Amino acid sequence: MARVKLRNILSGITVKEAMQANMAHLPENTPLKAVISHFIKYKTRTVLIRGTRDGQINGMVSRTDLTGAFYAGLSVEIPVSGIMTGPPVTCRASDSLEAAMETMKSGRMHQVYVTGTETDQIAGLLDWSDIMGLLYRYCRACTRSGRREIKIQGQNLPRLRVRDVMTQQVARCETYLHLAGVIEVLSERQIGALLVTDTDSRPAGVISKTDLIVAYARGLGLNEPARTIMNSPVTVCKESDLISEAISRMLLFDIQRLFVQTGHRITGVLSLSDVARLRSGTCRACAAGRIAEN
């Protein structure tokens, strides 16, 4: 019996097609407060840092580094050179997207910087939402898929729903937990945002790393309660929603995760990076399960 080679829709796509181009970088003497403003303005998760003498990229700083500085009680006026890490992990613009995704998966990274084809200069950034955005565009444009279930070897492939992919253990805290405690939980659980519940265990809001660094820049203290800076209401979806719809919402709203609500309770969380890591798009129209809708 002939074996059918499953064609992966990612075949032939390079990093260059998915990445965001033109990366900003800041000089290493930039005070943390101004670095945080940059994060807010450009809605970014990391920023590159260049040396003041040679202008070369010598590091990067992430929101985690900033929350670490907040936790350590560092002043927001200190230069970013004090907390930056790096140099950043990179891949090449000409690399296959699949290879870059492997690098990100095995390193448990949320993003990778991209160097140009000719030089070692950093040309762009690739994160999971860029990859999902590209796949979404490809799948919507594809004329070979139908808007129906495809039969494979006589079996209908079910379309994935949120409940099939979500994480059921949802990290949560109460509205009165102080910001130091919030930072500790995010760090221990290696997550980017925390659900805040009120005394009835009902969802009250969400605190993300971005909210924490804004609090840091505004001069709020580590003993401030979570309720002061949390975002309400919580953006939710249902367990029965299609994964494709959930992805679409996360991309459209530029958010990293959806909390899953059943009745009045939060029963799970679905993050964009988990979905992207899980299924790397072998196209349904080309006879295997696919992540983005059509």
Added chain:
Amino acid sequence: MIAGNIMDTRFRFLHPDQSIVEAIALLRAAGDNTGKKIFGMMVLDEKDHLIGMLSMFDILLYIRPKHIGIFGAMADVSPEPLFRNLLGRVKNVRVEDLMSRDLVTIGPDTHLLVVMDTMIKKHVRRLPVVEEGRVVGIIYRSELFDRLMEKIMEA
């Protein structure tokens, strides 16, 4: 034909810790008072040092959705709910978060043609006029345009 001749010396400015919502209200009020639309203002700190410029473009950049490139082309996806979500985010943002800090400035003796060249090269519609470290005025591209056109018409 120098900057000092056409600059606006009665300028308003913003403080870094004002909210964007306040800044927008001030921009509109400034426009109403002078009769011309104002799309950007200088940001001065408490010691009256020039620390940034906030323009319409900076605000538009912030409200631009990251993936509008994907969704903009799709007729069946409405960006409306997204738009409402974004407007909610604006409430917590301050002038210091969105202002541009890398500023080009000119002096009161700079020739108008050099001012024009600077505006073209740096893609800016307004330039602060600085003398001995103090802001003494601001030049708008529209004002520069009007003056140069007058000269051309007279010739």
